[in-house]
Amino acid sequence: MEILKTKSLMQEWARAKKKNSKTISFVPTMGYLHQGHISLLEKGKPLCDELVLSIFVNPSQFGPNEDLDAYPTDMENDLRLAEAAGVTAVFLPQKQDIYPQDYQTRISLDSLPHHLCGKCRPVHFGGVATVVTKLFNIVMPDVAIFGKKDYQQFQIIRRMTLDLDFDIEILGGEIVREPDGLAMSSRNAYLTADQRESALSLSRSVRKAAQAVARGEKNPGVIQTEITAFIQSFPQTSIDYISFCDPATLEPVKIIDKQILVALAVRVGKTRLIDNLLIDPPR
Amino acid sequence: MEILKTKSLMQEWARAKKKNSKTISFVPTMGYLHQGHISLLEKGKPLCDELVLSIFVNPSQFGPNEDLDAYPTDMENDLRLAEAAGVTAVFLPQKQDIYPQDYQTRISLDSLPHHLCGKCRPVHFGGVATVVTKLFNIVMPDVAIFGKKDYQQFQIIRRMTLDLDFDIEILGGEIVREPDGLAMSSRNAYLTADQRESALSLSRSVRKAAQAVARGEKNPGVIQTEITAFIQSFPQTSIDYISFCDPATLEPVKIIDKQILVALAVRVGKTRLIDNLLIDPPR
Numbered sequence: 001m002e003i004l005k006t007k008s009l010m011q012e013w014a015r016a017k018k019k020n021s022k023t024i025s026f027v028p029t030m031g032y033l034h035q036g037h038i039s040l041l042e043k044g045k046p047l048c049d050e051l052v053l054s055i056f057v058n059p060s061q062f063g064p065n066e067d068l069d070a071y072p073t074d075m076e077n078d079l080r081l082a083e084a085a086g087v088t089a090v091f092l093p094q095k096q097d098i099y100p101q102d103y104q105t106r107i108s109l110d111s112l113p114h115h116l117c118g119k120c121r122p123v124h125f126g127g128v129a130t131v132v133t134k135l136f137n138i139v140m141p142d143v144a145i146f147g148k149k150d151y152q153q154f155q156i157i158r159r160m161t162l163d164l165d166f167d168i169e170i171l172g173g174e175i176v177r178e179p180d181g182l183a184m185s186s187r188n189a190y191l192t193a194d195q196r197e198s199a200l201s202l203s204r205s206v207r208k209a210a211q212a213v214a215r216g217e218k219n220p221g222v223i224q225t226e227i228t229a230f231i232q233s234f235p236q237t238s239i240d241y242i243s244f245c246d247p248a249t250l251e252p253v254k255i256i257d258k259q260i261l262v263a264l265a266v267r268v269g270k271t272r273l274i275d276n277l278l279i280d281p282p283r
Numbered sequence: 284m285e286i287l288k289t290k291s292l293m294q295e296w297a298r299a300k301k302k303n304s305k306t307i308s309f310v311p312t313m314g315y316l317h318q319g320h321i322s323l324l325e326k327g328k329p330l331c332d333e334l335v336l337s338i339f340v341n342p343s344q345f346g347p348n349e350d351l352d353a354y355p356t357d358m359e360n361d362l363r364l365a366e367a368a369g370v371t372a373v374f375l376p377q378k379q380d381i382y383p384q385d386y387q388t389r390i391s392l393d394s395l396p397h398h399l400c401g402k403c404r405p406v407h408f409g410g411v412a413t414v415v416t417k418l419f420n421i422v423m424p425d426v427a428i429f430g431k432k433d434y435q436q437f438q439i440i441r442r443m444t445l446d447l448d449f450d451i452e453i454l455g456g457e458i459v460r461e462p463d464g465l466a467m468s469s470r471n472a473y474l475t476a477d478q479r480e481s482a483l484s485l486s487r488s489v490r491k492a493a494q495a496v497a498r499g500e501k502n503p504g505v506i507q508t509e510i511t512a513f514i515q516s517f518p519q520t521s522i523d524y525i526s527f528c529d530p531a532t533l534e535p536v537k538i539i540d541k542q543i544l545v546a547l548a549v550r551v552g553k554t555r556l557i558d559n560l561l562i563d564p565p566r
Binding site for chain 2: 007011021102103106110111159
């Protein structure tokens with residue numbers, strides 16, 4: 001497993017692989033790897049000759065009051081997990097290499113970033129789209145895999161890749177959950193034992209939504225009211241949003257008559273957690 | 284010479300060339316080719332195995348009151364000139380292929396687009412940066428060549444290529460002029476015989492600026508006053524801007540003590556023309 005610490009080394013590595021007709025799978029992350037990341041690596045491993053993992057806590061996707069400086073890190077463990085997952089190159093760039101002093105180019109999308117998490121994280125998805133564009137040009141992958149826990153991010157990357165004509169296949173990895181249902185997240189490390197209990201309200205809420213749809217409920221407002229009360233019954237919770245929306249456009253739906261995405265963000269203490277589920281109405 | 288009319292055909296062609304370790308030079312244009320374009324093709328030809336010309340009148344770089352629909356075209360002549368210049372593939376996409384209905388991704392730069400032509404063409408350079416990003420991903424060039432008549436565009440593309448880490452070398456082609464000094468432009472076709480005379484005020488102005496600097500003038504304001512009066516002495520002229528600026532940042536300079544760019548835009552009748560010159564102070 002090669003460890004490449006500058007973008008010129010990474011790009012040189014990728015260029016050499018391409019010249020030898022090697023294909024590249026790519027999993028970009030912010031590190032502090034958990035089973036969710038590992039599942040993305042496992043998905044990418046058999047698809048291409050090479051498997052690249054990047055670890056970069058991207059400052060441009062954090063707002064001024066977010067947890068950039070506190071973001072958890074465990075490089076030693078990350079590298080051990082990467083090696084075990086068959087990663088052939090790890091890209092570990094420095095911030096000043098990715099964003100030099102006179103950097104000034106940004107990617108934006110007209111509508112997808114303005115739904116769901118974009119409402120309370122206004123700079124987030126522009127920062128994600130920009131760094132992913134850069135990473136695509138540095139790593140030169142044939143396939144890139146993104147977790148569907150960040151469903152909005154996954155759709156934004158898909159749309160951007162299509163819009164900018166990147167010759168890259170974007171794949172989504174299913175949410176990996178703890179045995180009790182909590183969606184895996186590096187930010188779960190912030191939770192106290194009590195908060196860990198309250199955090200279960202997210203996965204249970206999306207399950208509740210699926211049950212309501214299964215029993216024939218077509219009105220998202222009814223389900224939203226139910227879930228809101230449910231989440232509020234857990235200590236230290238504060239709801240950012242609960243959305244029932246079109247899975248492709250992320251526009252809210254008024255009636256559940258085809259597949260929908262239920263997505264929510266809840267603060268548990270100071271930790272902001274998200275979860276989502278694609279739900280089909282009964283036939 | 285292959286003629287490729289869809290982005291999937293173009294991308295397939297490029298992918299096949301790359302797989303065979305062929306290198307690609309690329310000259311993106313809006314067509315109606317003149318000697319300026321040809322000089323870019325001639326510059327690109329010896330550098331790589333393949334030479335790609337794109338012809339696409341990009342709607343996203345035209346403002347609402349600009350000449351998108353009137354932009355001159357002569358495809359038959361363009362293809363003849365391309366073939367003669369050794370082009371190996373021409374990319375001729377349709378608008379709906381480049382911007383499908385649900386298209387929503389844009390590239391922007393923080394400062395470079397706000398100087399010079401950006402002041403009266405607020406959407407222009409975002410449109411240029413976006414379409415060039417797309418063309419880079421479709422054509423997959425190793426080298427791309429842009430004319431320095433659009434000096435601001437050249438700097439924006441250079442900056443964007445660097446910022447987004449495209450593995451592409453950006454080269455600039457020198458301005459090609461008519462025997463009397465007029466910078467070649469597809470828009471020169473709009474000029475009447477009288478306007479053609481007035482259009483000479485641009486090239487003569489940048490020469491005048493160079494002469495003033497050569498004789499020791501360090502104050503851009505003094506030269507600007509002289510040039511303004513000079514241009515106004517020609518019928519049907521209206522000055523958009525005259526700028527003495529840093530060639531890299533395009534920020535106006537207050538004193539000419541190192542290399543500067545003098546750049547100007549002048550409307551002659553309804554036709555907006557530009558010209559520029561890099562000027563070094565005497566040693």
